[in-house]
Amino acid sequence: MAIQQQIQQAAINSLEQLYGKTFTTKDFQINKTKPEFEGDYTIVLFSLLKPLSKSPDALGNELGKHLVDTNPSLFTGFNIIKGFLNLTVADAYWIDILSANYYNSNYGKAENKQQKVMVEYSSPNTNKPLHLGHLRNNFLGWSIAEIIKANGYETVKTCIVNDRGIHICKSMIAWQLFGNGATPQSTNTKGDHFVGDYYVKFNDEYKKQVEELVVGGMKKDEAEKEAPIMKATQQMLLDWEAGKPEVMQLWKEMNSWVYAGFDETYKRIGSDFDKTYYESNTYLLGKKTVQEGLAKNVFVQKEDGSVWIDLTADGLDEKIVQRKDGTSVYITQDIGLAQQKYDEYNIDQSIYVIGDEQNYHMKVLQLICKKLGLPYADGIFHLSYGMVELPTGKMKSREGTVVDADDLLDEMEKVAQQKTEELGKVKDFTAEELKELYKILSLGALKFYLLRVDPKKKMIFNPEESIDFHGYTGPFIQYTHARIKSILRKETAQADKLQFTGLLKLEKDLLIELENYPAVIAQAGTEHDPSHLANYIYNIAKTFNSFYSEHSVMNAESNEKKQLRLLICELTANVIASGMQLLGIRVPERM
RNA sequence: GGCCCGGUAGUUCAAUGGAUAGAAUAGGAGUUUCCUAAACUCUAGAUACAAGUUCGAUUCUUGUCCGGGCUACCA
Structure with missing residues (x-):
């Protein structure tokens, strides 16, 4: 048992014997003694004065003396300053700790708790390389998994790769337009950077086209929809969802370049995963849950066919969980993936290492799971971390201030x-x-x-x-x-x-x-x-x-x-x- | 507008309601015939503001001011 707990327990025993009153660990504090005073650990007496009707000096002296008398191998002395009882711990105690553990490579680690914890971290998009923000996420996720392991839990490290969607199509379109068949090999470029460059090219071209349309007399928001490169991208997304072979082929190839690049970086920084989920496999999940939610009256269907949940009673908003066309939204996929994780690994806890910009989203996710009565709802924990900023301000990809x-x-x-x-x-x-x-x-x-x-x-x-x-x-x-x-x-x-x-x-x-x-x-x-x-x-x-x-x-x-x-x-x-x-x-x- | 988070030395970070608010760095002054000076020692410097709860508040409550995030049939 740790010294602090031993001291507290000894104090509880002494107080019981001295005054016949039973205290718990919450009733008073043990702190490390400040360096300017004599002693190693300190009992803060203030909270005990009233229940015992004692002055600080009287209580300190009685308790200090009793502690030293009844625990001669633990304490060698005490002093009282104001309401603080400073105790000196016997040298032998520290020597024992030393000789018992100096060779113990497991020192500090807890017993097996027979529970399984999943840690999801990293979660990159396959349209650009990793940046400084991802590094905080990766380091945090990996470390917290290790720490949890050291606390006696079995851990499963996972990653969800956002490998589909409009942003991926942007890189693909730009490559078709400007790539001339180039590959990472032919240009000697790391795959994720190679693809990321086309994502940048997309945005440059898009901006140019919008400007041209605006000069031609179109309104800006209309121009943003009408720009040919954007229309082509949206068409490509539809083609992707329809499984059009050429599109699938290109998608697979470009993603494979990105993965080769990611693997290299992950290896370099020491990130590893027991299981990688791909959004292209999970984005349709959760639809069944929507039906179950409707049956349980947790969700309601509006006249146009869209499905919602009303969270206003919990201080949140109404959230959509399925579009009127029957397709699922982001949160629905997350509900589905949470279910899949639970089914596959039978986890007791699921930690999501995600930036604090998604606090609201994660709150909604957990709340929906709770309302659906899903068994893993309480085990969901959002490890929310703050953004990494530069001395000059926030990193902005459009302004080229992102640290690669x-x-x-x-x-x-x-x-x-x-x-x-x-x-x-x-x-x-x-x-x-x-x-x-x-x-x-x-x-x-x-x-x-x-x-x-x-x-x-x-x-x-x-x-x-x-x-x-x-x-x-x-x-x-x-x-x-x-x-x-x-x-x-x-x-x-x-x-x-x-x-x-x-x-x-x-x-x-x-x-x-x-x-x-x-x-x-x-x-x-x-x-x-x-x-x-x-x-x-x-x-x-x-x-x-x-x-x-x-x-x-x-x-x-x-x-x-x-x-x-x-x-x-x-x-x-x-x-x-x-x-x-x-x-x-x-x-x-x-x- | 609504909801959430943050404001501590010049700067970057600490402090389960406890003693004189700790570090680092930048500044000033020192330490090497001795196990690695990527180190050590000394010095100076801060709780945004105002009330409240408490024996005691950086910590809890409320208000004000200043930052940031979220608030899409995007992901």
Whole structure:
């Protein structure tokens, strides 16, 4: 049991014995003691004063004394300042944690909970390459799946590819008009970029045609409908839905180019999926549900034949779920896909990693599922994340301010190389080892930069800051790990040589933080928030660096101290590596 | 208009209702005969505004001001 819970339980027992009253964990708080006071953990007494009719000093003294007397192996002392009871935890407790876990690669991870959680993330469109926003989505999704796994759940990572629709037809039309049979191979272009370029060409041409029509005297909104390239695109969509062979052929070919490009990027950033759904296979789903909803009177049919649900009683609007022509809308597909996921995997929870612009949509989806009485409705969770913006404002594809994922990764690698060369610490690395190191460092910097922020909040991506390898960054933590490993290459710890010697402040500070690792994994899981982990690992690294510069391991004051510090090094390196792994970040042995 | 989210040092981010609001970066000053200076130490600097609840509010409530998102028979 974690120390905080142990303290709380001990306090509950003492209060019961002292005053005959039973309290629960919600009745009072245990905090870490602020560094400026003596002690390790603090019981906040204020909320107990009234029910016990005690002054802070009286209660603090009685409770403190009782706690120390009845738990001599846990507490070695206490002091009271105002309403705060500061407790000092016995060194032996921290030493025990250390020797029990320094070799344990599963340290911090929870027992199997026998439940299955699906995480859907990434969800790209096949008409353009991935950009910075997708990176936040991918890093978040992958990390949250790992964190959930560490919390004892089985996970299924999925991706829904938006591979059909008018936007795809735009690239296809543009390729037909301007492609002259070019392919990614013939132009030596990455497939997703190749197709994305035609999407841009479509928009250029479309804009031109609209302008010409407007000059010719047509109104703008009419011109937008009448532009020949748009009409051709709409016709193509109809042809696609009718399954016209030439269109299907072109569609398949262009999508295959995109997938080749995506695969390369996914591999590079470490995204992987247990199951990929394609919208072209799922867009007709959900129609049966509409019929069932009508039968249950959850949905109503209007005179023109369209089907609706009235959510006004829940503070939302009326939403359409089927058009008057009988075709399904976006939300209907989502209901269908949710059902399919449940049928295929029998999942207990389904997490959707989707931007906060779709908060309303996801609310509606879950509410409809609930009203339909679907068994998986309560398990739907929208992991809503904020948009990534630039210091200059929002990214806009039309203004060309979108940060391309591949370009960004290339740039980051260059910076990693440049900085590594400047420092000149790994001159004996082979070319492959160097390349690998640059990858580890650049991806580490980028992932950490995007994951260290609360997912719910929008964030500013500052290109200059993101390539900084100092301070609150991935490489800072990676560097700390490499430093520790450098010590451990020289000598490994022997646990049987460990003797209690009295902990110095920085030794104890580190152990207190390391003891907290399981609680941090749990918190990151329940709150669906990897930033807690990022923050935590950073603090571990920071404390270790202070420790490192203050106390020598190899030249410790005594052999006991040396063994103790070697064990601290082991556990710190393990926790750093383990925690970073949960963020999808690798740590090098040397850098 | 309606609904939702956010406003904390110059900047980017923290803080289950608890002690003197933490970091990083930018600024100022230092540290290397000693395990990797991608490091460490010191210094200066912030809760948009106004009420309310509370022993105690960055946190909860209300209002004001300022940003952002959603509000399609698009996906």
